[in-house]
Amino acid sequence: MKSPYSITNKTLMLVTAISEKLGEINATYLYKPATELRKKNRIKTIQSSLEIEGNTLTEEQITALLENKRIIAPQKDIVEVQNAIKIYEQLNQFNPYQLKALEKAHAVLMNGLIDHPGKLRTTNVGIVKGSKVEHITPGGAMVKGLMKDLFEYLKKDTDLILIKSCVFHYEFEFIHPFIDGNGRMGRLWQTLILMQKYPVFEYLPVESLIKQKQTEYYNKLSESDKKGHSTPFIEFMLEIILESLTGLLQSQSVILHTTDRIDLFKEKIGKIKFTRKDYMQLFKNISAPTASRDLKWAVNEGILTKFGELRLTEYQFL
The missing domain is CATH 1.10.3290.10 (Fido-like domain)
Known part of the structure; x- marks a missing residue:
């Protein structure tokens, strides 16, 4: 009813x-x-x-x-x-x-x-x-x-x-x-x-x-x-x-830090492999070097796995 x-x-x-x-x-x-x-x-x-x-x-x-x-x-x-x-x-x-x-x-x-x-x-x-x-x-x-x-x-x-x-x-x-x-x-x-x-x-x-x-x-x-x-x-x-x-x-004037961006991207992408370009599509206001630093940090922390080198580099959340 x-x-x-x-x-x-x-x-x-x-x-x-x-x-x-x-x-x-x-x-x-x-x-x-x-x-x-x-x-x-x-x-x-x-x-x-x-x-x-x-x-x-x-x-x-x-x-x-x-x-x-x-x-x-x-x-x-x-x-x-x-x-x-x-x-x-x-x-x-x-x-x-x-x-x-x-x-x-x-x-x-x-x-x-x-x-x-x-x-x-x-x-x-x-x-x-x-x-x-x-x-x-x-x-x-x-x-x-x-x-x-x-x-x-x-x-x-x-x-x-x-x-x-x-x-x-x-x-x-x-x-x-x-x-x-x-x-x-x-x-x-x-x-x-x-x-x-x-x-x-x-x-x-x-x-x-x-x-x-x-x-x-x-x-x-x-x-x-x-x-x-x-x-x-x-x-x-x-x-x-x-x-x-x-x-x-x-x-709130939000200042996103590396950990915030990585957490947000993980929610969006899940277990799918992605590139630095994909990452920057979500965070359009960051530079390529900042994106690289974010991804390198996540790899070092054991959050991401890295595949390939240079332009062929892909990442995947563990």
Whole structure:
């Protein structure tokens, strides 16, 4: 069953703008940021997502935990961060189209924080804010069926992945499939869905913008609940994605080093033999001597095998 939502003019405008930004990112090799930036963005993502859920740890404290240093903080907050670090390190191992993978990821994310992590709820719950019931979730007996339907939609619907990822995020929060950890799981899973097609999302700190607009985030979830369709939430999340991509393009003037170029070329060429000319076709702004130095470095490092000499020289990734 297809989840109810509309493709509005605003949705189409946002999708077009996002697609243009993704094109710019691919053209400037920003889809795989340098190692230091990847680490920084991941820390920002973990800190933002968990702060939304009430975690008190700073980016500096999370950095210390990543480096296996001891910190003084509430034990629950430390466990939440350690679990989040683990899940982001394993992110590529989870199939976003499998319910079992989602349950497994929840088990890692909520390990040591709740009873039976990774198990879909079978009891009824309501979401309370202050003294007011904010959202009545579907009954526990319905959860498994609703989640199976949601994954069927994700796998089979023909809408754009940008839109489907937002719909999944909203419907996941509406179903509230676990006793706890639904907010961080919904945001994580949207990232996982998007990065299958657009690798930049693995390192894009979308969470930090959601944190800055936390009140609006919850308001759009609530507005979608009241309207009975996820259109307001889809538009909000597309705006967040566009803002994140715009910020990435504005903040990064990329200087590619030898290792960056070799990594990027390996992704593109795979195991096919190639020449220096082929290499320079991808990196049009480098000189022939720079290309030769890159390739010589990769051969010396045991990354490439070299065949032939002079103009007949070819290379292949090991």
